[in-house]
Amino acid sequence: MTYTKVFGALADPTRRHIFEALRDEPKSVQQIAATQPVSRPAVSQHLKVLQQAHLVNVEAVGNRRLYSIKREGLEVLRSYLDNFWSDALGAYAAEITRQMNTN
Amino acid sequence: MTYTKVFGALADPTRRHIFEALRDEPKSVQQIAATQPVSRPAVSQHLKVLQQAHLVNVEAVGNRRLYSIKREGLEVLRSYLDNFWSDALGAYAAEITRQMNTN
DNA sequence: CTTTTGTGTAAGTCATTACTTACCGTAAGT
DNA sequence: ACTTACGGTAAGTAATGACTTACACAAAAG
Numbered sequence: 715m716t717y718t719k720v721f722g723a724l725a726d727p728t729r730r731h732i733f734e735a736l737r738d739e740p741k742s743v744q745q746i747a748a749t750q751p752v753s754r755p756a757v758s759q760h761l762k763v764l765q766q767a768h769l770v771n772v773e774a775v776g777n778r779r780l781y782s783i784k785r786e787g788l789e790v791l792r793s794y795l796d797n798f799w800s801d802a803l804g805a806y807a808a809e810i811t812r813q814m815n816t817n
Numbered sequence: 818m819t820y821t822k823v824f825g826a827l828a829d830p831t832r833r834h835i836f837e838a839l840r841d842e843p844k845s846v847q848q849i850a851a852t853q854p855v856s857r858p859a860v861s862q863h864l865k866v867l868q869q870a871h872l873v874n875v876e877a878v879g880n881r882r883l884y885s886i887k888r889e890g891l892e893v894l895r896s897y898l899d900n901f902w903s904d905a906l907g908a909y910a911a912e913i914t915r916q917m918n919t920n
Numbered sequence: 921c922t923t924t925t926g927t928g929t930a931a932g933t934c935a936t937t938a939c940t941t942a943c944c945g946t947a948a949g950t
Numbered sequence: 951a952c953t954t955a956c957g958g959t960a961a962g963t964a965a966t967g968a969c970t971t972a973c974a975c976a977a978a979a980g
Contacts, residue, residue: 726821755958787897859968873971882926930973933970942961950954
């Protein structure tokens with residue numbers, strides 16, 4: 715369920731670009747929308763999805779709302795990768811692991 | 818573009834389950850379909866998507882087609898995570914890194 | 921050779937989604 | 951107070967997607 719949210723959030727190119735735009739510094743909705751080819755409400759909707767995936771944080775500052783990267787979402791992703799091979803490590807998984815170390 | 822394919826492929830729960838079902842050993846379409854709540858053609862279609870995302874391999878063996886995990890897709894994912902912070906590391910990214918090491 | 925098994929693909933349907941414009945409330949500037 | 955700036959939400963639309971059944975074809979079995 716959480717995986718679905720995170721993968722789904724990053725699956726859309728526009729949404730991924732918005733997410734990446736926040737990497738260097740927190741930004742307001744307008745600041746983000748100015749660099750994106752979609753309307754301002756569209757950006758708001760994307761930010762909502764990113765928020766539900768625990769990929770961004772919001773902080774209301776005066777008139778504006780500053781969005782920033784939140785670690786939690788990406789950590790879910792990393793744990794998926796880390797757990798993929800370790801869970802119930804069978805013969806085939808071991809074989810793959812061997813390939814990973816070899817190549 | 819590649820990111821879109823991989824994230825999109827793993828965003829669907831059914832497709833993710835199919836992918837995970839291949840972790841322990843290669844399986845035929847029927848073997849997979851037997852454990853999944855969707856029809857056999859649906860599984861075929863999911864496998865096609867996973868293939869295009871470089872997440873699975875196919876090998877025709879006699880009558881059947883054995884699907885197996887392919888490393889490439891997940892490696893794309895891992896590199897996305899790894900490059901996320903390191904690319905154009907700004908002040909804010911450094912701050913996040915500090916948080917990651919602190920918490 | 922005929923039948924069965926295994927799988928991909930076509931076509932159609934229903935739900936989801938990414939987008940737009942229009943509208944509303946709230947905070948800041950004059 | 952009035953106006954402008956900021957941003958969330960509603961409503962509608964066009965595209966995408968996940969699923970089904972029906973069909974086609976190759977390999978295995980009889």
